[in-house]
Amino acid sequence: MNKSLCCDVVEVHPQIVEKLKKEMPEHQQYQNLSELFKMFADPTRLKILSLLFQKELCVCDIAEVLHMTHSAVSHQLSVLRQNRIIKNRREGKNIFYSLDDEHIQMIYNAGIEHISE
Amino acid sequence: MNKSLCCDVVEVHPQIVEKLKKEMPEHQQYQNLSELFKMFADPTRLKILSLLFQKELCVCDIAEVLHMTHSAVSHQLSVLRQNRIIKNRREGKNIFYSLDDEHIQMIYNAGIEHISE
DNA sequence: ATAATATATGAACAGATGTTCATATATTAT
DNA sequence: ATAATATATGAACATCTGTTCATATATTAT
Numbered sequence: 001m002n003k004s005l006c007c008d009v010v011e012v013h014p015q016i017v018e019k020l021k022k023e024m025p026e027h028q029q030y031q032n033l034s035e036l037f038k039m040f041a042d043p044t045r046l047k048i049l050s051l052l053f054q055k056e057l058c059v060c061d062i063a064e065v066l067h068m069t070h071s072a073v074s075h076q077l078s079v080l081r082q083n084r085i086i087k088n089r090r091e092g093k094n095i096f097y098s099l100d101d102e103h104i105q106m107i108y109n110a111g112i113e114h115i116s117e
Numbered sequence: 118m119n120k121s122l123c124c125d126v127v128e129v130h131p132q133i134v135e136k137l138k139k140e141m142p143e144h145q146q147y148q149n150l151s152e153l154f155k156m157f158a159d160p161t162r163l164k165i166l167s168l169l170f171q172k173e174l175c176v177c178d179i180a181e182v183l184h185m186t187h188s189a190v191s192h193q194l195s196v197l198r199q200n201r202i203i204k205n206r207r208e209g210k211n212i213f214y215s216l217d218d219e220h221i222q223m224i225y226n227a228g229i230e231h232i233s234e
Numbered sequence: 235a236t237a238a239t240a241t242a243t244g245a246a247c248a249g250a251t252g253t254t255c256a257t258a259t260a261t262t263a264t
Numbered sequence: 265a266t267a268a269t270a271t272a273t274g275a276a277c278a279t280c281t282g283t284t285c286a287t288a289t290a291t292t293a294t
Contacts, residue, residue, distance in 0.1 A: 040154035103231035
């Protein structure tokens with residue numbers, strides 16, 4: 001009788017907990033959001049993005065600037081592209097990569113602001 | 118002689134590549150930034166943050182809303198706190214968690230905007 | 235067609251990550 | 265002091281992640 005929902009005896013915020021439970025968006029939305037942020041959660045990808053903020057570039061440009069193998073760069077570009085962070089266009093033997101939209105730089109900048117506060 | 122720096126024969130963007138190399142911030146900065154974004158790169162942590170946007174909460178509140186064990190919640194809160202995403206205050210037996218600053222919500226919202234475009 | 239170049243891709247591996255379980259610490263009530 | 269409660273923490277484990285290596289594909293030049 002009147003078994004509490006939290007902390008075994010008394011809920012700390014019973015009405016708030018109920019409200020939050022009801023208003024909670026679907027798991028899928030959090031999943032999608034986490035996958036977006038995952039793209040920013042690696043120093044190599046951040047470096048690549050920060051380069052693409054300045055100019056569209058091909059694999060070999062990026063590999064050269066970052067002192068990385070072409071393969072490693074290509075894999076990361078592939079991941080970024082599959083997640084709609086960047087897009088590409090072919091020009092002869094080269095494939096040029098660039099940002100997919102401006103939100104990407106907004107998110108990046110918001111992060112920069114935080115760490116340099 | 119005149120050995121190219123990129124693509125074995127001709128750099129695609131030789132002057133740009135040199136410029137980018139010189140202006141590249143230190144690895145540590147990208148490392149720090151990636152660690153910030155890592156905090157947002159997990160659905161559970163995003164859920165916790167979205168709850169804390171609304172109200173300061175204790176472990177048991179969060180565990181109840183998310184149907185998670187207290188231990189799992191506590192571990193995530195600990196990670197978030199070590200990374201200065203959230204702070205806490207004790208009130209008797211309870212420890213209340215809340216956001217450390219407003220940048221956090223800015224980053225979160227920038228992400229939400231992107232995925233709902 | 236053949237060779238050279240630019241990029242992509244699959245498999246494998248090491249290292250990181252999130253949860254669970256068991257246990258410890260801290261606060262409060264008895 | 266003892267018991268009960270809220271939270272923290274260490275170890276273990278399975279899963280995920282990023283790079284490397286080897287190889288494949290696509291484009292261009294010969």
